[in-house]
Each structure stands twice: as C-alpha cells, then as structure tokens.
Amino acid sequence: MPIDAAKALAAEPRSGEISWDRKDVLLYHLGIGAGVPATDPDELRYTLESRLHVLPSFATVAGSGAPGVISSLSLPGIDVDLARVLHGGQTLTLHRPLPAEGTATATGRIAAVYDKGKAAVLVMRTEVADGDGPLWTNDAQIFVRGEGGWGGDRGPSARLDPPAGPPDRTVERRVREDQALLYRLSGDWNPLHADPEFAKLAGFERPILHGLCTYGITLKAVVDTLLDGDVTRVRTYTTRFAGVVHPGETLRVRMWRVAAAPGGAVRVAVSAVERDDAPVLADTVVEHL
Numbered sequence: 001m002p003i004d005a006a007k008a009l010a011a012e013p014r015s016g017e018i019s020w021d022r023k024d025v026l027l028y029h030l031g032i033g034a035g036v037p038a039t040d041p042d043e044l045r046y047t048l049e050s051r052l053h054v055l056p057s058f059a060t061v062a063g064s065g066a067p068g069v070i071s072s073l074s075l076p077g078i079d080v081d082l083a084r085v086l087h088g089g090q091t092l093t094l095h096r097p098l099p100a101e102g103t104a105t106a107t108g109r110i111a112a113v114y115d116k117g118k119a120a121v122l123v124m125r126t127e128v129a130d131g132d133g134p135l136w137t138n139d140a141q142i143f144v145r146g147e148g149g150w151g152g153d154r155g156p157s158a159r160l161d162p163p164a165g166p167p168d169r170t171v172e173r174r175v176r177e178d179q180a181l182l183y184r185l186s187g188d189w190n191p192l193h194a195d196p197e198f199a200k201l202a203g204f205e206r207p208i209l210h211g212l213c214t215y216g217i218t219l220k221a222v223v224d225t226l227l228d229g230d231v232t233r234v235r236t237y238t239t240r241f242a243g244v245v246h247p248g249e250t251l252r253v254r255m256w257r258v259a260a261a262p263g264g265a266v267r268v269a270v271s272a273v274e275r276d277d278a279p280v281l282a283d284t285v286v287e288h289l
Contacts, residue, residue, distance in 0.1 A: 003120050003147050005113035007077030013109035014075070018063025018128070021101040022049045024186070028058050031183035032216035033173060042229055046220075054098040055223065056234045057216040059128070059136040060090070062098075063106060064187030073142075075110060078122070080144045083202075087211050088121065089141035089158055089283075091238040095134040097231070104130040111139065114155030120147035121155060141240075158240050160283045163267040167254040169225050172273060173217055175209060177248045183213040209245040214270065214280055221253045222266050222286050233288040235263070242282040249274050263289040 026047060029035070032055070034046035045053045073080060111125035126138040141158070176182070180193040188210055191198040199207045219237055227233045245251065250273040258265045265288065270281035 002079045003113065003122075003144065003150075004077035005115075005150075005152055008075060008110045008113055008122070009077075011076040011110065013107045015105055015107040017103060018106045019101075019103040020058075020062045022052055024062070025052060025054050025058055025100055028061055028186045028216070029055060031179070031186050032057075032213055032220060033176065033179065034220065042224065045229065049100075052100045053229075053231045054100055055216065055220055055231055056092060056094050056098060056136075056237065057212075057219045058098060059092055059094070059138060060212050060215065061186040061188070062128070063104075073122075078110070080147060084145040084147070086143040086145065087140065087241055088143040089238070089240040090212065090215055091139040091141075091236065093137040093139075093236050094234055095136060096132075098135065102130055102135075104128050104135055112155065113152065115148045115150055115152030116143075116154060117148045118146065120144045158283050160267075160285075163256040163258070163269070165256070167269075168257050169255045171221050171225055171253050171255075173221055173251045173253060175217070175245060175247055175249050175251060179213065179247050180207060180209050183210055188212070204244070206246060209247055211241045214241075214245050214251065215239055217251060218253055218268060218270050218281055218284065219286065222255060222268060226255055226257065226266055227288055233263070234286060235289060236285070236287040239268075239281045239284040242279040243272070245272060245280055251280065252277060260287055263287070 029046040035043050045051045106126055106128045108126045110122055112123035114121040122142045124140045124142055128135045184193055192202050193207050193210055196206055223231055252271045252273050254269045256267040258267055266286045268284040271277040271279055
C-alpha cells in the first residue's frame, strides 16, 4: 500500500530555518489583491513598509512555504502520485502577531492519516517558532485520491451546518487577470497556475488561481470589513477548498458574526459570481479577539 499510516505518523519531523523580510510581506499582500485603490490609507497598511501590518495568512508562504506540501509527501510511509493529490483544506492558528521580518524554525510532520474510503487524507502540520517562542501552526489537509480503503480511522467531518439567516456583510472582490502570476512569486511555482497547456493536461480549461491565494483574499476581506482592519485580532482561520477560481473572476464573500469564546467568530462562504455563485471556499471560520 503506497500509504503506510503507522510509518508516516511515526516518522521523525523535519525541521529547517526559514526567514522573511518586509519585501516578502509586501509581495504577498500584492499577490492577494492589496493596494486597490493604491492611495487608500486602509490599503497602505498592507503596501507601504513604513505602515506595514502583516496579514496572518502570510504564514502560509513565509519562507516560501517551507517545508511545504511536496517535501512532506516524500516522508517515510508515503509514496503517492502527485497527479492524485488535492489540497482539501487549511487551518492556521496564530500564537502571536506575525512580525514583518524574522527568522524562525519550521518543523513539519504528518499529524494524522484518515481513510475516507475512496481517498486518504493526510494532515500535514507545520509548527513555526522563533527565539521568543511559538509563532504559528499550519495544518494542510491533503486528499490523495484512490489511496483509501484500508479500514483506518475516517477522521472528523469538516462539514458544518449552514449559517443561520442572511449574512451580516457581503462584499465582492475582483481577481485580476494576472493575480496567479503575481501570487506565485511568493513561492508556489506549480505550472497549473500559469501554463495553459499544463492546466489542460490537469483537466482544466485554463490556469486556475491558487487556493491559498483565495484563502488570503478572503481573510483580508474579513479583517477589513468586520475586524476594523486589525490583523492582530485573528486567532484561527479554517477553510475547506470547495471549488476553483479563474483569474479575472469576481469573488462574493458572505460573512456571518457568531459568538465564540473568548472573543468572537465569523462564518464565511465564498463563491464565484460569474458562475452562478459556484462555491469556492466552504466551512470557513475566522476566530478572533
């Protein structure tokens, strides 16, 4: 069997040093659509180094996303065809606000392996800490089609009941035609997001936007709309990738406020306007102070 759950879970974690600076943060913010309008004071906190606030989702690309999903798929106990791999979901936990520049140690391991019958799900955990302690934890849920069925633990369901009532706020965010080309400069060089011929080989009519780019666009919309632009209020951010986005499309971001301890939470649903509100992100929650 290509996935040996026991061996994968017992494998030694892999650690390495990562670093980033203000230029990396600025490039990431531009990659998720910040800076429109360019002179708006609310946008300048993302695009001007003297006012820089770091959006927490930058953690998904800090140090070019090291150690990364691809390297984790070469851990002991895992031998899979990358063509069968899908990024199913992402959870980010912030232990303290992200600095605009820094050096830290990133440690990656397989935190869980679930048997979904027709697929296996790997939870790839990256924990990042610097000299002052933990900074953030990233969990990537990776579906490997055709690798389930060994009788293992199915794991928890990521599906949530739909939010009650109409959304508290709805905003729309236009995705630039060149958004994927700009976002990939933060470290995800997968040709699926740039090369039309490669995209067709992968079953898509044209290149698609990175799921983690949509993830960042959405968090910025929540922070700017319901959290008074205060990036330090975000504590956790979880989503399930429910569909693709094509550069040039418009994202509709619906937000519901809900109570949560010790602060609050925002339920979010994201869809593609031009495709009859086709779901893009689902089961999405931002917990905050």
